[in-house]
Amino acid sequence: MTPRSSSESARDIPEATVARLPVYLRALTALADDGTRTCSSEHLAAVAGVNSAKLRKDLSYLGSYGTRGVGYDVDYLRYQIAREIGVTQDWPVVIVGIGNLGHALANYSGFRSRGFRVVALLDADPRRTDEVVAGVPVRAFDDLEQIVREQAVAIGVVATPAVAAQDVADRMVACGITSILNFAPTVLAVPEGVDVRKVDLSIELQILAYHEQRKSQAEPALPTDVRGTA
Amino acid sequence: MTPRSSSESARDIPEATVARLPVYLRALTALADDGTRTCSSEHLAAVAGVNSAKLRKDLSYLGSYGTRGVGYDVDYLRYQIAREIGVTQDWPVVIVGIGNLGHALANYSGFRSRGFRVVALLDADPRRTDEVVAGVPVRAFDDLEQIVREQAVAIGVVATPAVAAQDVADRMVACGITSILNFAPTVLAVPEGVDVRKVDLSIELQILAYHEQRKSQAEPALPTDVRGTA
CATH class of the missing domain: 3.40.50.720 (NAD(P)-binding Rossmann-like Domain)
Incomplete structure (x- = not known):
């Protein structure tokens, strides 16, 4: 076992959560720019383009649980995430x-x-x-x-x-x-x-190509692909 | 319930797996360029920078399980992934x-x-x-x-x-x-x-900043953060 400091910095946030924190920060900045003061996890999840259960789980690593019936304070959550990422400094x-x-x-x-x-x-x-x-x-x-x-x-x-x-x-x-x-x-x-x-x-173009291919396959198909399947 | 076609294109591959397929494709191309013909899931996972259990799970969606004791055929797996993404076409x-x-x-x-x-x-x-x-x-x-x-x-x-x-x-x-x-x-x-x-x-810079901040916090800390915790 590795000795671990009890300081705040030693909490282990999963890498996938770390990768989503900047996405939440961008979504919160967009909400703040629109004048939104509080938002539900569902609304924030929709703006960020993630599943709301995943968002709540991610934010729980920051000790941020929102207020029942009110949701998250947009400005405070922005500050929390920016501090966690380290972008409150320059x-x-x-x-x-x-x-x-x-x-x-x-x-x-x-x-x-x-x-x-x-x-x-x-x-x-x-x-x-x-x-x-x-x-x-x-x-x-x-x-x-x-x-x-x-x-x-x-x-x-x-x-x-x-x-x-x-x-x-x-x-x-x-x-x-x-x-x-x-x-x-x-x-x-x-x-x-x-x-x-x-x-x-x-990489992003390839992800689009995957969806593009599925769209074209979803159109009424000519039976060219079923040769030899009998 | 939505009616679903039984065609190959209708299989649902999770979005997170779709996002990793181009990464596997790049890793396999690097292996092929080095002359590697077969590789274990552990080796491929290391080159792609993911966990090997996750890689095996991802590839199972493509019906690709490798051969016990031999691993994956690099060229064939490249072809399977390229076809799945849709980048065998132009x-x-x-x-x-x-x-x-x-x-x-x-x-x-x-x-x-x-x-x-x-x-x-x-x-x-x-x-x-x-x-x-x-x-x-x-x-x-x-x-x-x-x-x-x-x-x-x-x-x-x-x-x-x-x-x-x-x-x-x-x-x-x-x-x-x-x-x-x-x-x-x-x-x-x-x-x-x-x-x-x-x-x-x-976004990528912010992910780096997160790690950078943790590195600087991991250095012997002055007790400036413990004020007020008594």
Whole structure:
């Protein structure tokens, strides 16, 4: 058995619940923007696109049970979830690789509004280091170590081509970055204690294709598929 | 009770399993590229980054149980999953909004290698319609209906600013598109029968922030959090 601290941070929230907390946070922000003060678990579940029993179970890990007949206080629940995720503080982020995707990420307003501050854009190509994207100048990749140290950066975004991604990740890890968001279409090897999340833009398209195929199969079918079944 | 066809397409695979099938497909492709012919469920689970009991359960929905002592045939399992998802056929896709993100998506090699063919890039800005991105010319958004009809497009990608996204989705739905992948930071309203998947690039960063916060809390803590607990 591993000794466990009794501090709040040591509670184990299942990984699937952690992955849904940002979805709840987004739904609550939408409700708050509409002026909604309280909401039932059913309503919040519908806005977030999950099953309400699952939502109640997820929120119970945060010690949040709502009030019978009233539901959840939207603002307070937002605060609870934001605190649990850690986005009440301001996370400095560096983006490496300022091609089309890097530009898109640097311009993405969703990062800023959700507690992430892009403190540096880095590219290995010296022709890019004249540019300013979304108010942030592009700097040489060789400045990585200095920037990470000065700005206490813990999260790095890899938006390079696949062939460069492992080298970039190695340099990030070597200078103290412990969380990497990888957009390059390759698997990164990192030491224990470093978290990597990989964004694969084709996964969502494949999920759509599955449903699309079922829709076309659900239409009145010609009996072309029953040959040889007798 | 709803009457249900007994055809293969009517089997209900849980949504969470559907979402993992592309991850298994990617893992199997990586194994095949390395020359691996057969693999155990434990090995495949490790490559895919899931629990092996969950993987076996997921694959059982496809009628795939492997062979005791041998494991799964990598090529055959790839084929089974690709067929189930529907990516053995070639899905024509249109991308609307050719800013930085649209450029990045048009250049993204992962779409082509996974059964998606970008047949058109559309933008409402006439200054963009001179461009050719990844071999595909940018055309006027007003050509949408003609392209969807001629190319039998069922999947549309929205890469516009938030303010334009609902109008684009409405036009897509009106001309017969039934699956939408939405990158715009807004919620789209669509009629029943149309599937929308929303990609929120900040969700993955928030999941990293959660782990990052726990790492920093796991370090020897100063007793600042115990005030008032006596």
